[in-house]
Amino acid sequence: MSGSYSPTEMMTVAAARALNNDDVCFVGIGAPSAACNLARMTHAPDIVLIYESGTIETKPTALPLSIGDGELSETALCTVSVPEMFRYWLQGGRITTGFLGGAQIDKFANLNTIVVGPYDKPVVRLPGSGGAPEIATSCGRIFITMSQSRRSFVDRLDFVTSLGHGQGGGDRKRLGVTTAGPTKVITDLCMLEPDRDTKELTVVSLHRGVTREQVRDATGWDVKFAAGLAETPPPTEIELRELRALHARTKVAHGEAA
Amino acid sequence: MATVLRLAEAIEANLRDGDTVAMEGFTHLIPFAAGHEVIRQRRKRLTLVRMTTDIIYDQLIGVGAADRMIFSWGGNPGVGSLHRFRDAYENGWPNKIEIEEHSHAAMANAYDAGAAGLPFAAFRGYRGAELPRVNPNIKEIVCPFTGEKLAAVPAIRLDVAIVHAQKADRKGNVLFEGIVGVQKQAVLCAKRSIVTVEEIVDDLGPHSPNAVILPGWTVNAIALVPGGAHPSYAHGYYKRDNIFYKTWDKISRDRDGFRAWIDENVIRKGPEAFAAFVQRAA
Structure with missing residues (x-):
C-alpha cells in the first residue's frame, strides 16, 4: 500500500492514467503538465508531449513554470514557430488529446478562463483564453483536470471561453465540430464523463474515501452519478514516488529549496 | 537597413506616442530592457499587441504608457494575475485601458x-x-x-515591432534560437523594427541553413543589451528568473510599491544594468 497522499496527488495520478503510450498530447501549464509528465515517467514512456510555445516531443525533467521555459526547447525533438504550431500541428489535426483546465466549468464541460462577472464589468478579470478555444475543437479528444468546488463547478458559466458539449446532445456537430470534445473530467474528488446521449457530466468514479455528499456539495448543479459507480484505485507506490520526485526537481528548478 | 544604435536612440528614433507596437516573446527573449527604455522616454497612448501579455506590459500599463491592448492571454505565467493590468482595466488606474481580445x-x-x-x-x-x-x-x-x-x-499591422535575439552580425543580420514564438512575423508585419541582442559578432557562427534569421535589411535598429531579456531568458545565455516572476506578484499588488519599484529599477537605471543578470545567472 502507498500510505497517505493528498487529493491533488490523487487527481494528478488519475489524470496521468487516462493517457496512453501512443497519445500525442497538447499540454497546458499546471495540473495538466504534471499529469502528462507523470504519465511519461510511468506507464507511457513514448507519449508525445507538445507545448503551445512550439516544442514537439519535449521531455522535461522538471515541470515548467511557464509554457515556454528553456528546458522544454532543450529537451524537444524540435521547436517550431508559434504560427506553425497552431496552424499545422493543432489545426492540422495531429493532436490526439488536449488537456485543459479553467476557472469555471459547467455540466456540459464548457470552460471559462476569461472573466467572473460580466465581460465589460468584471468581478474578476482572468488571464484569458490562450490556446483553449481551438484546442477544445481541434484535438481528437479533451481531458479536463481541475479541483472541484462550488466556485469552479457552476450551473452557468459567466463566459464561454471554450466549447465542451455546448448545451448538450449533438451541439458540437451542429456547430461544425467533428472531434469528440471533453471525454473525461478528473478532479480531486472524482472522475466524470459525459453521458452518451445527453452529454451531461456524470460521476463515474469516486476517489477512495470521498462520499457522494462531498461531490454534491462541491458541485453547483444537481450532479448525477453513474449506475455502476466505481472507486478510483488509489495511487501506487511507484506513481507517488515518481510524482513527488518530479515536484521535488521542479522546486529546485524554480529556485526553491527541495 | 539596420543601424546599430544605443537603445535610447533606437527607441527615440522609431517609437512615437500613439503607435501600435508589439514587444513579442513567447516566455523566451522578451525585450524587457527595451520596454524599460519606453517607460523612461514616457511614451503615451500606445496600443500594445502581444499574444502572451506578461510582466513587461504590466509595467507599461502601470505607468500609463498604453490605452489599448490587443492580446490572447494576459497573466503572470504559472503565478497568477497581472495586477497593474487588472487595476487599469477594472478601476481605470492610472488610466482606462481598452482591450481587443482573441485566442x-x-x-x-x-x-x-x-x-x-x-x-x-x-x-x-x-x-x-x-x-x-x-x-x-x-x-x-x-x-x-x-x-x-x-x-x-x-491581419496584425504594427507601427513598430520590438524583439530581443541572441545575436546580430555587423551588417545587422539577426539570429534567433530556441523558442522563436512570433518574433519573425512581428518584425515582418511592422513598418519599423528594433532588435536588442545579447551580442554583436563579426560572424553569426555555425548555424543550420534553416535557422531563424532576419536579414539586416528587414530591421531598422539594432541595440546591444546583454541581459536585455531578464527576467525572461535567452537560450544559450541565461535562464529564466522564475523567482522574479513570483516576486513580481507582491511588487505589483500595491500602487505605491509598484511606483517605487519602477522608480528605483527603471527610471533611475539604464540598459547597462541588465548585464548584471547575465553574470548572476552564469
Whole structure:
C-alpha cells in the first residue's frame, strides 16, 4: 500500500492514467503538465508531449513554470514557430488529446478562463483564453483536470471561453465540430464523463474515501452519478514516488529549496 | 537597413506616442530592457499587441504608457494575475485601458497574415466560443471551394515591432534560437523594427541553413543589451528568473510599491544594468 497522499496527488495520478503510450498530447501549464509528465515517467514512456510555445516531443525533467521555459526547447525533438504550431500541428489535426483546465466549468464541460462577472464589468478579470478555444475543437479528444468546488463547478458559466458539449446532445456537430470534445473530467474528488446521449457530466468514479455528499456539495448543479459507480484505485507506490520526485526537481528548478 | 544604435536612440528614433507596437516573446527573449527604455522616454497612448501579455506590459500599463491592448492571454505565467493590468482595466488606474481580445490561434494567424501582406487571416477557430460576441473584429467567412465556415480576423499591422535575439552580425543580420514564438512575423508585419541582442559578432557562427534569421535589411535598429531579456531568458545565455516572476506578484499588488519599484529599477537605471543578470545567472 502507498500510505497517505493528498487529493491533488490523487487527481494528478488519475489524470496521468487516462493517457496512453501512443497519445500525442497538447499540454497546458499546471495540473495538466504534471499529469502528462507523470504519465511519461510511468506507464507511457513514448507519449508525445507538445507545448503551445512550439516544442514537439519535449521531455522535461522538471515541470515548467511557464509554457515556454528553456528546458522544454532543450529537451524537444524540435521547436517550431508559434504560427506553425497552431496552424499545422493543432489545426492540422495531429493532436490526439488536449488537456485543459479553467476557472469555471459547467455540466456540459464548457470552460471559462476569461472573466467572473460580466465581460465589460468584471468581478474578476482572468488571464484569458490562450490556446483553449481551438484546442477544445481541434484535438481528437479533451481531458479536463481541475479541483472541484462550488466556485469552479457552476450551473452557468459567466463566459464561454471554450466549447465542451455546448448545451448538450449533438451541439458540437451542429456547430461544425467533428472531434469528440471533453471525454473525461478528473478532479480531486472524482472522475466524470459525459453521458452518451445527453452529454451531461456524470460521476463515474469516486476517489477512495470521498462520499457522494462531498461531490454534491462541491458541485453547483444537481450532479448525477453513474449506475455502476466505481472507486478510483488509489495511487501506487511507484506513481507517488515518481510524482513527488518530479515536484521535488521542479522546486529546485524554480529556485526553491527541495 | 539596420543601424546599430544605443537603445535610447533606437527607441527615440522609431517609437512615437500613439503607435501600435508589439514587444513579442513567447516566455523566451522578451525585450524587457527595451520596454524599460519606453517607460523612461514616457511614451503615451500606445496600443500594445502581444499574444502572451506578461510582466513587461504590466509595467507599461502601470505607468500609463498604453490605452489599448490587443492580446490572447494576459497573466503572470504559472503565478497568477497581472495586477497593474487588472487595476487599469477594472478601476481605470492610472488610466482606462481598452482591450481587443482573441485566442492564441487567432493572433498567431493574424501575425502570419500581416507578415504575408494579406488583409486578414482565415482559420478553423472560435467554434462554440463566446469571444466573437464581444470582439467585433472576429468574423465568419465561407470557404469559396468547400463551403466550410471559417473564422476571420484582421491581419496584425504594427507601427513598430520590438524583439530581443541572441545575436546580430555587423551588417545587422539577426539570429534567433530556441523558442522563436512570433518574433519573425512581428518584425515582418511592422513598418519599423528594433532588435536588442545579447551580442554583436563579426560572424553569426555555425548555424543550420534553416535557422531563424532576419536579414539586416528587414530591421531598422539594432541595440546591444546583454541581459536585455531578464527576467525572461535567452537560450544559450541565461535562464529564466522564475523567482522574479513570483516576486513580481507582491511588487505589483500595491500602487505605491509598484511606483517605487519602477522608480528605483527603471527610471533611475539604464540598459547597462541588465548585464548584471547575465553574470548572476552564469
